[in-house]
Amino acid sequence: MYPWFQIVTLMVLVALSLGHTIPRPGVGCTSLNRRKSWNDLTNLEKAEYIRAERCLMSHPPVVGTTEGAQNLWDELQWTHIWQGNYIHFVGHFLPWHRYLIRTHELLLQTLCGYTGAQPYWDEVTDYESGPLHESSVFDPVFGVGGNGFGEEGCIRDGPFRDTILHLKAGxxxxxxxISRRFDQTTFGWANRSNIEACHALSKYTEAWVCYNTYPHSAGHAALGGVMFDTxxxxxxxxxxxxxxxxxxxxxxxxxxxxxNRLTEIGGPNVPSQEVLQSVGLPPPSSTxxxxxxxxxDTTTLAHVLWMHGIRPNVTIAEVMDLGGGVICAEYF
Ligand SMILES: [Cu+2]
Structure with missing residues (x-):
């Protein structure tokens, strides 16, 4: 039998470990994926990420039910095409994309032998450092290549210049x-005060709209081409x-x-008619x-995130903690 004070101490420790010291590896996560800025990777790490990314593009489909998908890259794109009018402009926008990033990271690791974590493009730092095209992430060798050319805006340099995409909606x-049309003006939306304005909001229902509007739109609009398509x-x-x-x-x-914010969620489940019309998309189907x-029509922690069978469905509750078992990551 435990003396009462030992039981109390144990309860306090459990409470502390549940409420604080985050990120911590959750069940199923023994060591956190260390996600770093592209600018902080060595050339060797960059080359390794690019190699694994190209591996996804030549890897056979893993689900096999997507008509016209010739490789795993197509299948990943299909998760986004198929739900494109549903996973944007909604409360589950941030959680769904968090799970997509994790899915992509896991595929690199499990199917393509990648030993690193998912890097990120530090847009505000690059915006403050110089023009868009000078960001190290667009390097033709140790990056994703640069701007597009000609009427279609196809990229001509970098490791993905020959990549062919195959899937269209409908x-x-x-x-x-892969097309791009760099635009320095909209890259300006990536500025620091736009981010700070979002960080200052206290409610999730306001914060997700804020992050979506400028800090998120900046990267899409500034890249143009494929990236500027919802x-x-x-x-x-x-x-x-x-x-x-x-x-x-x-x-x-x-x-x-x-x-509070490990459990704070909300927002609509279905985008408004006006928003869908503005981007030329039909309302999401009942499927x-x-x-x-x-x-x-309100997004809750019970909301199911669907990766079209590439990874099992999870709920938003399971991706709220970045260091939890599903996402298992930390950012630097
Ligand atoms: Cu998206």
Whole structure:
């Protein structure tokens, strides 16, 4: 039998370990993935990430049910194309993309022998350091290549210059290139005061809208081409570096009041008609809306995040803690 004070001490320790000292590895996560800025990777680490990314592009499909998908890269893009009118402009926007980033990181590691973690593109630092095209992430050798050219805006340099994307929405599949049209003006949205304005918001329902509006849109609009398309954007590898950066901002916001923000969620489940019309997308089908696990049109912790079978479904509750068992990461 334990004396009463030992039991009390134990309870205090358990309470402390639940509420504080985050990030900590959760069940199923023995060592956290150390996610670093692209600018802080060695050339060897950059080359290794690019190699693994190219491996995903030549890896056979793993689900096999996506019509027209010729490789795993296509399947990953399909998770985003298929749900494009559902996972944006909603409360589950940040959690869904957090899980997509983790899915991508795990595929690199488990199927392509990558031993690093998902890096991120530190946009505000690069914005403050010089013009967009000078960001180290666009290096033709140790980066994703640079701007596009010509009418279609296809990229011509870098390790992904020959990448062909295959999937289009609505079954009208066709081959297309990774296109980019750099725009320095919209890159200005990545400025520090826009981020600080979001960090200062105390409610999730306001914060997610804020991060979405400028800090997130900056990377998409400034890249142009495939990245500037609401549904096709993750066909360009820069997407994963950009969204890891967005995820890092949300985690910074959570860390500022972890006791409350490990469980704080909200926002609509379905984008508004006006927003969908403005980006030219139809309302999400019942196939998407009916599986989400929520009772009404408000995003809750019970909301189901779907990776189209590439990874098992998880709930938002399971991805709230960056250091938990599902995400198992930390940002530097
Ligand atoms: Cu997206």
């Amino acid at each position: 079954g009208d599949n066709e081959d297309y290139c 549904i096709y954007s993750n066909g360009d590898p820069i997407f994963y570096l950009h969204h890891a950066y967005v995820d890092r901002m949300w985690w910074q916001w959570q860390q500022a009041d972890l006791a 998407l809306v009916d599986y989400n696990g929520d009772e009404g």
